Amino acid sequence: MAEALRSVVGGVTAARGFRAGAMSCGIKSDAGTRDLAILIADQPCVAAATFTSSRTAAAPVLVCREHLAAAGWRAQAVIINSGNANCSTGAQGLADARTMAQLVSDRFGIAPELVMVSSTGIIGRPLPMAKIASGISQIEGRYDGGQSFAEGILTTDTRAKTIALEWDAPDPTPDGARVLRIGGSTKGAGMIYPNMATMLCYITTDAAVDQHWLQRELRMAVADSFNMICVDGDMSTNDTVLVMASGLAGNTPFAEGVPGAATFAAALRQVTQTLAREIARDGEGATKVQEVHVAGAATDADARRASRAVTMYRLWQCALAGGDPNWGRIMGALGASGAEFSHDRVAIGLSATLTQPVVWLVRDGVAVDYDQAAAKAQLAGAEVFVHVDLGAGTATAIAWGCDMTHGYIDENTTYTR
Amino acid sequence: MAEALRSVVGGVTAARGFRAGAMSCGIKSDAGTRDLAILIADQPCVAAATFTSSRTAAAPVLVCREHLAAAGWRAQAVIINSGNANCSTGAQGLADARTMAQLVSDRFGIAPELVMVSSTGIIGRPLPMAKIASGISQIEGRYDGGQSFAEGILTTDTRAKTIALEWDAPDPTPDGARVLRIGGSTKGAGMIYPNMATMLCYITTDAAVDQHWLQRELRMAVADSFNMICVDGDMSTNDTVLVMASGLAGNTPFAEGVPGAATFAAALRQVTQTLAREIARDGEGATKVQEVHVAGAATDADARRASRAVTMYRLWQCALAGGDPNWGRIMGALGASGAEFSHDRVAIGLSATLTQPVVWLVRDGVAVDYDQAAAKAQLAGAEVFVHVDLGAGTATAIAWGCDMTHGYIDENTTYTR
Numbered sequence: 074m075a076e077a078l079r080s081v082v083g084g085v086t087a088a089r090g091f092r093a094g095a096m097s098c099g100i101k102s103d104a105g106t107r108d109l110a111i112l113i114a115d116q117p118c119v120a121a122a123t124f125t126s127s128r129t130a131a132a133p134v135l136v137c138r139e140h141l142a143a144a145g146w147r148a149q150a151v152i153i154n155s156g157n158a159n160c161s162t163g164a165q166g167l168a169d170a171r172t173m174a175q176l177v178s179d180r181f182g183i184a185p186e187l188v189m190v191s192s193t194g195i196i197g198r199p200l201p202m203a204k205i206a207s208g209i210s211q212i213e214g215r216y217d218g219g220q221s222f223a224e225g226i227l228t229t230d231t232r233a234k235t236i237a238l239e240w241d242a243p244d245p246t247p248d249g250a251r252v253l254r255i256g257g258s259t260k261g262a263g264m265i266y267p268n269m270a271t272m273l274c275y276i277t278t279d280a281a282v283d284q285h286w287l288q289r290e291l292r293m294a295v296a297d298s299f300n301m302i303c304v305d306g307d308m309s310t311n312d313t314v315l316v317m318a319s320g321l322a323g324n325t326p327f328a329e330g331v332p333g334a335a336t337f338a339a340a341l342r343q344v345t346q347t348l349a350r351e352i353a354r355d356g357e358g359a360t361k362v363q364e365v366h367v368a369g370a371a372t373d374a375d376a377r378r379a380s381r382a383v384t385m386y387r388l389w390q391c392a393l394a395g396g397d398p399n400w401g402r403i404m405g406a407l408g409a410s411g412a413e414f415s416h417d418r419v420a421i422g423l424s425a426t427l428t429q430p431v432v433w434l435v436r437d438g439v440a441v442d443y444d445q446a447a448a449k450a451q452l453a454g455a456e457v458f459v460h461v462d463l464g465a466g467t468a469t470a471i472a473w474g475c476d477m478t479h480g481y482i483d484e485n486t487t488y489t490r
Numbered sequence: 491m492a493e494a495l496r497s498v499v500g501g502v503t504a505a506r507g508f509r510a511g512a513m514s515c516g517i518k519s520d521a522g523t524r525d526l527a528i529l530i531a532d533q534p535c536v537a538a539a540t541f542t543s544s545r546t547a548a549a550p551v552l553v554c555r556e557h558l559a560a561a562g563w564r565a566q567a568v569i570i571n572s573g574n575a576n577c578s579t580g581a582q583g584l585a586d587a588r589t590m591a592q593l594v595s596d597r598f599g600i601a602p603e604l605v606m607v608s609s610t611g612i613i614g615r616p617l618p619m620a621k622i623a624s625g626i627s628q629i630e631g632r633y634d635g636g637q638s639f640a641e642g643i644l645t646t647d648t649r650a651k652t653i654a655l656e657w658d659a660p661d662p663t664p665d666g667a668r669v670l671r672i673g674g675s676t677k678g679a680g681m682i683y684p685n686m687a688t689m690l691c692y693i694t695t696d697a698a699v700d701q702h703w704l705q706r707e708l709r710m711a712v713a714d715s716f717n718m719i720c721v722d723g724d725m726s727t728n729d730t731v732l733v734m735a736s737g738l739a740g741n742t743p744f745a746e747g748v749p750g751a752a753t754f755a756a757a758l759r760q761v762t763q764t765l766a767r768e769i770a771r772d773g774e775g776a777t778k779v780q781e782v783h784v785a786g787a788a789t790d791a792d793a794r795r796a797s798r799a800v801t802m803y804r805l806w807q808c809a810l811a812g813g814d815p816n817w818g819r820i821m822g823a824l825g826a827s828g829a830e831f832s833h834d835r836v837a838i839g840l841s842a843t844l845t846q847p848v849v850w851l852v853r854d855g856v857a858v859d860y861d862q863a864a865a866k867a868q869l870a871g872a873e874v875f876v877h878v879d880l881g882a883g884t885a886t887a888i889a890w891g892c893d894m895t896h897g898y899i900d901e902n903t904t905y906t907r
Contacts, residue, residue: 129825129833129855161821163834163856196818197857310825387804401613404578408546408727416546417580438546439580440614479896 077240078340084219084235087256089248089279090115090319094215095225098208100156100194100201109208110225111177111215112275113150117187118317119281120148121288123295125312131160132170133190134311140174140186146284148317149187151275152177152209153226155260159192159200160310169200176209191273191313193226193260223258226273234259234351238340243333247323253280253333254322255340259348261355272299272352274314276344280337281320283328290338291316298345301377301472302353303384316341353384353473354455358480361393362456364427368469369420369462375412376463376470382410383459384474393457394476398423398448400434403459418464423451431460494657495757501636501652504673506665506696507532507736509633512642515625517573517611517618526625527642528594528632529692530567534604535734536698537565538705540712542729548577549587550607551728557591557603563701565734566604568692569594569626570643572677576609576617577727586617593626608690608730610643610677640675643690651676651768655757660750664740670697670750671739672757676765678772689716689769691731693761697754698737700745707755708733715762718794718889719770720801733758770801770890771872775897778810779873781844785886786837786879792829793880793887799827800876801891810874811893815840815865817851820876835881840868848877 086093095110120141124134141148152173159166174188192200215221223233237256245251261272295314320326327334354362365383370376383389386406392399400421407419417438422431432451434443451457503510512527537558541551558565569590576583587607595602609617632638640650654673662668678689712731737743744751771779782800787793800806803823809816817838824836834855839848849868851860868874 125825127822127825128827128829128831129821129836158818161818161833161836161852161855161857163854165856196816196821197852310822399613401575401578404546404613405544405727408542408544410545412545414545416578419546419578435578435614437580438578439582440578 078238078343079240081237081239081254083237084223084256084258085112085275085277086219086222087237087239088254088277088319089321091277091317092216093219093222094212094217095221096208096212096215099204100154107221107225108154108156109205109212110153110222111150111212112222112277113181114317114319116319117147117149118319119284119287120146120315120317121284121291122313122315123292125310127310129161129310131158131192131311132162132166133159133192134313135167136170136174137189137191137313140189143186144184146288147187148189148315149183150177150181151189151191151315153191153273154200154205155226156194157192157198157200158194158196158311160196162197162199165199169202172202173205176206180209180213189315191311193273193311196310219256219258226258226260230260230355232355234348234355236344236347238343240336240340242322242324244324247321253324253337254278255280255337255344257344257348259352261352272312274299274345274348276314276316276341278316278318279320279322280318281322281324281326282318282337283326286328286334287316287318290341294342294345297342298349301381301470302349303381303472303474350473353475356475358478358483359475360455360478361476363393363459363474363476364456365459365461365472365474366469367461367463369464369466370468370470371413371463371466373468373470375465376468377472378410379407379412379461379463380470380472382406383461384472387477390474390477393452394478396449396452398434398445398452403461404435407461407463412463414463414465420462420464422460423448424458424460425451425454425456427458495655495760496657498654498656498671500654501640501673501675502529502692502694503636503639504654504656505671505694505736506738508694508734510636510639511629511632511634512638513625513629513632516621517571524638524642525571525573526622526629527570527639528567528629529639529694530598531734531736533736534564534566535736536701536704537563537732537734538701538708539730539732540709542727544727546578546727548575548609548728549579549583550576550609551730552584553587553591554606554608554730557606560603561601563705564604565606565732566600567594567598568606568608568732570608570690571617571622572643573611574609574615574617575611575613575728577613579614579616582616586619589619590622593623597626597630606732608728610690610728613727636673636675643675643677647677647772649772651765651772653761653764655760657753657757659739659741661741664738670741670754671695672697672754672761674761674765676769678769689729691716691762691765693731693733693758695733695735696737696739697735698739698741698743699735699754700743703745703751704733704735707758711759711762714759715766718798718887719766720798720889720891767890770892773892775895775900776892777872777895778893780810780876780891780893781873782876782878782889782891783886784878784880786881786883787885787887788830788883790885790887792882793885794889795827796824796829796878796880797887797889799823800878801889804894807891807894810869811895813866813869815851815862815869820878821852824878824880829880831880831882837879837881839877840865841875841877842868842871842873844875
């Protein structure tokens, strides 16, 4: 049996061996808003990461890939600026991203290839390097913790997104605490249809973990979390998910078959899914988060396609905003998803929580005699669960999204002004 | 040389041998709004058609496919209702669609398999067959023409969309008029990302045309017109494009290599592209139409992918609404499109017309020193041209779309209420 996971505070600094903080260095136009964040480990960590698959990946993504390869998938620090994406900035942008890493390297005595770099914000403008250099020179000692770090990486997000978990260690720990911890922090509100989107996510753990196993577990966890959320269907140029494992808990490094590895994997999944859901909840202009459960798909790929298609169908996102149980939009999304199924076997239902009975609107592809008021009631709260059975097999998937309101448009009509 | 194409009035009734009209039969809640339309030919016509590729295609689409196969790709009448999509209505919906055709068959003495059926509107509600039957019994003699027909097929559209062209016939015509005509009418405003979307389009011609050649030409014309428009990225369940050729012009039937066939094909393309562009212009809540020209793609498929990706990227649609020349959104869309290219070879420009010089914002993947006021000026009008060169080859494509405003959301938050 997996050990029970307990929520703790601290975000990315909950695990042993990590410091973090953030400050304002003047990139963002609102004076005093935090726009430079640092996460730093006491010693080099085992690292795993996934990045955007965009053809126009930003310079910091290219530099992270370079550095991870050069350092043998180890990392000790991450420097992140918000307000400027350092994307479509050409050779200068690449040089600037490398300089950001070098400045951290110089300041903290860490090999440059152990420094990861992230940027998020407006595309196509040169990074204000004087501000960043000045910020890095002052950031030491501003280790005001995971919450400050979580705020420093935000752009249009309305709130910081953090989680930390602990559980009982399978081995005695060197410090006698007998617990392992994992924590994370993420940002993202628009341009969210990861594969990856600009979402950035940093996860730290004090568990000792085999790098190859960690990379594989991370890829699977991301596939079922960040790659299953949609705010607007727009993939970004800067998406990054990075895990750093300090190993300070002193456990036998987790890998396939090692006692405790399953619990670590479960904790990693809980961290990524919780943070992914927080991104969907904080979608630009969103008033509701939706969780779409697809069952009865012919294949896993079809289940993913179908569930994501519902979350990104604009007409359904609008109906959701209006509290209109217009299941025809869901049917339209399923039909267009590319998943294989028969129209006359589809069931569609709604619920306001996962535990209450589902109000089924459609069975065998046609409306059942449901109560319209009951259907509307499922859409009245801040969370909506959509249940789909395709009647074509046994595969399932869950995707997360939000509604679409005037707020999304207001946020994005004049973003660069 | 192709003969010159001249615009004429009349829409679907411009060509010889077609009558059309529309009336209110009470499906739509606003009393008196036309919601039942008929197009009827003097004799059976050669027919070609394309339909939605949705897995949840509506009953009338299934019936059209059945009838075309049974009639050897001939058709003589189309009956269309708006206000109800007859989709996700199960066996009853299928029976109702067949009954609609039978009622027209009985009334006009046309074999039922020569009657095409279309529906557009809300998904999942039974067709009000009593109203439709009553309407069909009264529709004879309401042949008030192509404009009335064009209005009868609308849903959330703000205006009718018609076109008709004529050109000099290659052969003498039986009636001595010495001209050929083609005309069409379309509807569509939301759920527009055809492949097909609910767009409905009916095209009539008095040219004699070989059926196989017509089907091939239609497929190519649709690929470059209706399949290149995007309002919201949402494919529909009812999309239909139907061409009926009466042959009354008495020309040698057009087919590969027949004199005059190239002019007919050009006219068909002009009809489909004009109507497709009208759908983009009339997108729900749209204030601007955008035409995205992609050049320098490695393959035709990449050119299509890249141009469509720009039209459907919500963040760019919002920027367009705000008049914000935020080319980073265009770059983001291109990067996420799946097209193959190098970030550092991309050029992006804007213009307010096709004939004026392009204001280039990006070359070699980075911003050039452009004038922000000049860039904004390109977005000030009701039409915007986006120019992209991927620098990866010689393939080109054009896609059409619109901006995204509060109006889109207002239209769709309470559609079924």
